[in-house]
Amino acid sequence: MGAAGQLIVKRYRLVRALGQGSMGIVWEGHDTLLDRAVAVRQVLLPPELREGRRAELAQRLAREARQAERLRHPHIAAVHDVAEEDGTTYIVMELVRSRSLDGVVASEGPLAPERAAAIARNVLSALTYAHASGVRHGDVRPANILIGHDGRVLLADFGTGALAADPAFGRSGPERSPAHGNPVSATRGASAFLAPERSGGAAPTAASDLWSLGATLHLALTARPPGTAPQDVPGPLGTVMRGLLAKEPRRRLSPEAAEHALAELQVAAPVPASPAGRSRTRLIAGIAAAVLVAGAVGGWAILRPGSGTAVSRTPLAATISPSASPSPTPSKKPAKPLKLKSYRSPAGWRASAPSAWTRRPTDSGIRWYDPRSGAQLTVEVIAQAGTDPLKELSDGQVSLRPTMTAYRKIRLKETPSKYGTAADWEFTWTQRRSQAYLAKGVTYHQYRRIIATESTTSVLTWTTTADQWDRLRPTLVKSLSLFTPPAIG
Structure with missing residues (x-):
C-alpha cells in the first residue's frame, strides 16, 4: 500500500x-x-x-x-x-482537474440532449482515434469520462480498462470515484456498462467500446444505466443511443454513422448560454471538437461591443513576415505598439501584455482585458504533449463556423517557431446573437496561435472589435514575439 x-x-x-x-x-x-x-x-x-x-x-x-x-x-x-x-x-x-460524468449527473440530473450529444461526440472521437491505433479501452463508463474545470471532455483509464472485466478485479466492496472519493453505486460500476458479449470476461473490441458509449449516453440522458430494458429516449439522440446499444455487435451503429448523427445534432443545437458567474464562452479548438485540447484548450475571448463593424483587410502576416511589410492607409501614421509589461507565470511561461490592461486568472492561464476598447489577450498553457497545432485550429474552424455569421478566414497555416511546432489562425466574424459580452451584429477580429513543445501546449488568443484591429495590431505583433512557453521560460 x-x-x-x-x-x-x-x-x-x-x-x-x-x-x-x-x-x-x-x-x-x-x-x-x-x-x-x-x-x-x-x-x-x-x-x-x-x-x-x-x-x-x-x-x-x-x-x-x-x-x-x-x-x-x-x-x-x-x-x-x-x-x-x-x-x-x-x-x-x-492529472485532470475535473468532475466525472456520473458525478455531474448525480448532482445535476439528466443532461440536456445537446450537452449529452457534445460529450458523446468527444468520447467517440477519442475511441475512433484509439481504435485506429489498435488500442481498445474496455471500460468506457461515466466514471471514466472527465469533465474538466477548463471545459475539456476526456476519456480516462486507457491502459487499465482492458482488464476491467477480469474476474480478478471483481472484488466486493464500494468503489470510490477518483474525482471525489465518493462511493459509486453498483449500478454505476464497471459491470453495468460492459457490452453483453463481455459478460464472461471476453477481451474488449471496438464494437464493445461502442456499446459502452451507448450505455454511457443512456445514463447521461436518463440518470441510470440501460440494464436489461433500456429506457426509450425520443428524438434523433435516442436513435443514436439505441443504435449503439444493439445486442449483436455487427448490428451496432458504425462510428462513422454515429459521428455524422452527433455532428448534425451539435450544429442544430442552439449555442448554450454561458454558465452563471462566467464571463466568457469557450472555444474548444480541436485539441478535437475544438479544445484544444480540444477538446479543448483555448479560450474564446469575450469583448464589449465596439461602435463599428469595418473589417481590416490587412492580415497580421504582413506585419510579422520578414519578406513583407504592412501597407497602411497613406493618410494615417502607422500605429505604435502600446507599452508592454512582462508577466511570468508560476508554471514557467512568460508573456507580455499592455501595462494598462487588467489581468485576471482563467482556468488554465491568464486573460488581459482593456475595459475601454474591449480588447483581450488570453494565454492558456496545459501539460499536453503530441498536439498538432494546425489540425487543432482546423478542427476548431469546423466547430466554430455554425455559430457565426459572415465568417472570413484570413489565414490558417503553420508558422515557424523556435520552441516547437506552431500554427496561426486569423479570422473575422459577426456575432449571431448576444452572449455574455459578445454583442449581436458586431464584427470581431481574432488571431490565435498554438505552440506545441515536447511537454506543453500553449494557446495565445488576441481578440478585438474589427474597428480596433489596425490600431492594436502592432501591439499584438510585439506581444507574440515576446512569449516563451514553460520549457523555455
Whole structure:
C-alpha cells in the first residue's frame, strides 16, 4: 500500500489519495523530473492470487499501458509512464482537474440532449482515434469520462480498462470515484456498462467500446444505466443511443454513422448560454471538437461591443513576415505598439501584455482585458504533449463556423517557431446573437496561435472589435514575439 510522500522509482512522489476503485488507488502525484502534477494509479492485485496469475496480470497491465502511452488525443487523458516498485505496478497519467460524468449527473440530473450529444461526440472521437491505433479501452463508463474545470471532455483509464472485466478485479466492496472519493453505486460500476458479449470476461473490441458509449449516453440522458430494458429516449439522440446499444455487435451503429448523427445534432443545437458567474464562452479548438485540447484548450475571448463593424483587410502576416511589410492607409501614421509589461507565470511561461490592461486568472492561464476598447489577450498553457497545432485550429474552424455569421478566414497555416511546432489562425466574424459580452451584429477580429513543445501546449488568443484591429495590431505583433512557453521560460 502506498503512502503520501512515497517516491516511486526515484521520480514520482505520491501526494494524496484521490479515490479507490476495484483496480487500486488513484493518487495525485508529482513528477520530480519534469516538475509537473500527475495522477498515479497504484494497481492492487488481490493478495490471494497465485504467483503465476499475479505475474500474468502484471504483464498484461504493463503491455496495455505501454500501448496507451502512444495515444495523444485532445479527448484522451494521457498515459505518461508505467513503473514498478516492490512488485506493485504504477501507471502515471495526466492529472485532470475535473468532475466525472456520473458525478455531474448525480448532482445535476439528466443532461440536456445537446450537452449529452457534445460529450458523446468527444468520447467517440477519442475511441475512433484509439481504435485506429489498435488500442481498445474496455471500460468506457461515466466514471471514466472527465469533465474538466477548463471545459475539456476526456476519456480516462486507457491502459487499465482492458482488464476491467477480469474476474480478478471483481472484488466486493464500494468503489470510490477518483474525482471525489465518493462511493459509486453498483449500478454505476464497471459491470453495468460492459457490452453483453463481455459478460464472461471476453477481451474488449471496438464494437464493445461502442456499446459502452451507448450505455454511457443512456445514463447521461436518463440518470441510470440501460440494464436489461433500456429506457426509450425520443428524438434523433435516442436513435443514436439505441443504435449503439444493439445486442449483436455487427448490428451496432458504425462510428462513422454515429459521428455524422452527433455532428448534425451539435450544429442544430442552439449555442448554450454561458454558465452563471462566467464571463466568457469557450472555444474548444480541436485539441478535437475544438479544445484544444480540444477538446479543448483555448479560450474564446469575450469583448464589449465596439461602435463599428469595418473589417481590416490587412492580415497580421504582413506585419510579422520578414519578406513583407504592412501597407497602411497613406493618410494615417502607422500605429505604435502600446507599452508592454512582462508577466511570468508560476508554471514557467512568460508573456507580455499592455501595462494598462487588467489581468485576471482563467482556468488554465491568464486573460488581459482593456475595459475601454474591449480588447483581450488570453494565454492558456496545459501539460499536453503530441498536439498538432494546425489540425487543432482546423478542427476548431469546423466547430466554430455554425455559430457565426459572415465568417472570413484570413489565414490558417503553420508558422515557424523556435520552441516547437506552431500554427496561426486569423479570422473575422459577426456575432449571431448576444452572449455574455459578445454583442449581436458586431464584427470581431481574432488571431490565435498554438505552440506545441515536447511537454506543453500553449494557446495565445488576441481578440478585438474589427474597428480596433489596425490600431492594436502592432501591439499584438510585439506581444507574440515576446512569449516563451514553460520549457523555455
